[in-house]
Amino acid sequence: MSNKITIGFRFTNEFDDDFSADSTVSVYEEIGDTELSTIMDAFNQFLRQIGYHRQNDYIYPKDLTEDEYEAVDQLVSEMRDKGESRA
Numbered sequence: 001m002s003n004k005i006t007i008g009f010r011f012t013n014e015f016d017d018d019f020s021a022d023s024t025v026s027v028y029e030e031i032g033d034t035e036l037s038t039i040m041d042a043f044n045q046f047l048r049q050i051g052y053h054r055q056n057d058y059i060y061p062k063d064l065t066e067d068e069y070e071a072v073d074q075l076v077s078e079m080r081d082k083g084e085s086r087a
Contacts, residue, residue, distance in 0.1 A: 002026035007039055009046045019050045 008022040027038045047054070064072065 002028045003035075005035055005038065007042055009043065011046075011050055013050075019046075021046045021049065 004024055004026050006022070006024045009020065011019045013019075021042075023042055025038055025042060027033050027035050
């Protein structure tokens with residue numbers, strides 16, 4: 001059984017172009033989906049649609065303290081510098 005959620009995103013760029021997306025999507029918890037993962041998938045798709053190109057498709061969706069954020073950022077930078085990451 002799925003749970004339906006409705007989400008929407010809005011963006012106006014520096015040229016005053018407006019972009020928006022509204023979706024009602026199903027969250028299938030029995031196969032491991034969560035509301036957060038479903039929202040993040042929709043957000044990443046919206047970013048691609050408005051031309052925000054990234055090399056990777058994942059934005060880390062966790063609540064971090066400033067110290068934790070800095071530690072994660074440093075670790076990822078070190079991994080990429082050493083070639084240990086696909087980025």
